[in-house]
Amino acid sequence: MFEALWGWPPPVLDPAGPYASSVTTLTWVLVAMAVVVTAIVVVALWVAVKGPPHLKSKLGGERTIWIGGIAFPGVVLTALLVWGLTLTASLSHDITGSEMRIRVTGEMWWFRVEYLDAAGNVILEDANEIHLPVGRPVVLELRSADVIHSFWVPHLSGKKDMIPGRTNLLRIQADRAGEFGGICAEYCGGPHALMGFAAIARPPAEWSQWMRSQRLAAAGPARGLADDPGRQLFMASGCGACHRVAGTLANGEAGPDLTRIGSRLTLGAGILPNNRGTLMGWIGGAQSIKPGNRMPGYSMLSPAELEQIAVWLEQQK
Amino acid sequence: MKGDSSLTTGPALRAILPALLLLVLGACKQPPDEVVTTQSSAEERGRVAIKQVGCGACHEIRGIDWPRGRAGPSLIGFDDKTPIAGELANTPAALAAFIRNAPAVVPGSTMPPMPVTEREARDIAAYLYSRQDD
Numbered sequence: 001m002f003e004a005l006w007g008w009p010p011p012v013l014d015p016a017g018p019y020a021s022s023v024t025t026l027t028w029v030l031v032a033m034a035v036v037v038t039a040i041v042v043v044a045l046w047v048a049v050k051g052p053p054h055l056k057s058k059l060g061g062e063r064t065i066w067i068g069g070i071a072f073p074g075v076v077l078t079a080l081l082v083w084g085l086t087l088t089a090s091l092s093h094d095i096t097g098s099e100m101r102i103r104v105t106g107e108m109w110w111f112r113v114e115y116l117d118a119a120g121n122v123i124l125e126d127a128n129e130i131h132l133p134v135g136r137p138v139v140l141e142l143r144s145a146d147v148i149h150s151f152w153v154p155h156l157s158g159k160k161d162m163i164p165g166r167t168n169l170l171r172i173q174a175d176r177a178g179e180f181g182g183i184c185a186e187y188c189g190g191p192h193a194l195m196g197f198a199a200i201a202r203p204p205a206e207w208s209q210w211m212r213s214q215r216l217a218a219a220g221p222a223r224g225l226a227d228d229p230g231r232q233l234f235m236a237s238g239c240g241a242c243h244r245v246a247g248t249l250a251n252g253e254a255g256p257d258l259t260r261i262g263s264r265l266t267l268g269a270g271i272l273p274n275n276r277g278t279l280m281g282w283i284g285g286a287q288s289i290k291p292g293n294r295m296p297g298y299s300m301l302s303p304a305e306l307e308q309i310a311v312w313l314e315q316q317k
Numbered sequence: 318m319k320g321d322s323s324l325t326t327g328p329a330l331r332a333i334l335p336a337l338l339l340l341v342l343g344a345c346k347q348p349p350d351e352v353v354t355t356q357s358s359a360e361e362r363g364r365v366a367i368k369q370v371g372c373g374a375c376h377e378i379r380g381i382d383w384p385r386g387r388a389g390p391s392l393i394g395f396d397d398k399t400p401i402a403g404e405l406a407n408t409p410a411a412l413a414a415f416i417r418n419a420p421a422v423v424p425g426s427t428m429p430p431m432p433v434t435e436r437e438a439r440d441i442a443a444y445l446y447s448r449q450d451d
Contacts, residue, residue, distance in 0.1 A: 120422070273369065275431065275432050277429050279385075280374075280388055285387045292352045297387075303389075303427030
């Protein structure tokens with residue numbers, strides 16, 4: 001699925017932020033402990049079966065059981081527990097409310113993204129793409145519009161469920177700039193395996209610049225000339241019933257917001273690279289690419305018409 | 318007599334054993350070569366490029382399980398189809414040029430220009446030509 005974009009399976013042991021790296025560290029330490037303990041058990045087994053008699057009798061002695069069977073696991077497991085809880089304590093820190101917030105809603109089968117201001121008002125709508133400033137914690141308000149989904153960017157965080165009627169909070173942070181693939185990690189029906197998104201981390205200044213330009217663009221004047229054939233076709237085909245394009249009459253809420261589709265990395269919720277060819281293929285035959293998704297294939301449009309719509313959509317940035 | 322016969326059957330059996338073994342092995346049918354492995358690196362690079370640029374969104378392509386879009390013609394058995402887009406000689410060089418900028422090569426073509434480098438286009442052409450149809 002994301003083979004073309006970020007590699008598959010997602011690199012789960014390549015953390016790019018504090019909330020993923022503590023879990024990765026813990027994982028490696030537990031794996032190392034398991035290797036050491038297994039080695040000790042194998043050596044003890046060898047001694048018990050083939051070892052010299054004086055070692056055998058020592059191995060069967062009460063002293064060995066006190067040390068190897070009770071003291072060793074007791075001390076080691078307690079130490080690991082305390083260390084592990086300390087290491088991952090930041091994962092369950094209270095959310096103060098001063099962090100930047102992004103609301104992500106699981107839909108069948110894509111992710112609705114809304115950037116919130118300090119008062120909790122939506123300042124920017126988007127879909128299937130989350131833009132983050134590097135080095136700053138961001139709190140995600142995870143919700144679901146239909147069934148249980150699960151939000152997961154392996155590079156940046158653990159998984160957290162998106163549950164209907166409930167808001168789950170998840171803090172994530174990227175410590176390096178980059179594009180990280182995310183997926184729905186809980187089976188949610190039909191094309192569940194084709195439900196993904198991109199998390200894009202940029203240096204704070206670049207991110208602020210992006211946010212300003214996006215807000216201006218979304219509030220700006222009408223997009224494209226009214227007599228643009230692509231725009232006319234988009235409106236005439238009824239795309240606006242499900243899709244919103246800020247600055248036009250298209251204001252549908254059922255499908256992903258297309259206001260800045262021209263600058264997105266992916267199409268079809270993280271599954272295809274975004275270029276004119278894939279745009280045309282998606283509009284013309286979304287069902288053959290992602291069977292069961294809620295976008296009908298517009299096979300009644302001629303290839304030339306598909307291209308006109310794609311050209312207009314490419315300009316929406 | 319008994320000793321003699323065992324002496325003669327021993328070597329005889331040893332002689333026919335390899336033949337028997339071959340017979341048994343020959344009975345095993347080789348698995349069908351469905352997953353075609355491409356030998357040439359250009360073909361393999363072409364396969365990767367096809368995935369990366371998303372040709373499957375519109376075209377059915379052998380060796381690419383997903384996606385298999387239907388907005389464009391199927392490219393299975395591509396090498397049998399001639400000419401490209403109805404008017405272009407079906408050669409790897411022409412195909413590579415078509416992939417890069419179809420409307421410029423075949424005016425009026427509905428395939429859009431694809432964001433690939435010249436080399437990637439050549440690799441993709443190599444891949445598509447490598448798919449011999451059975």
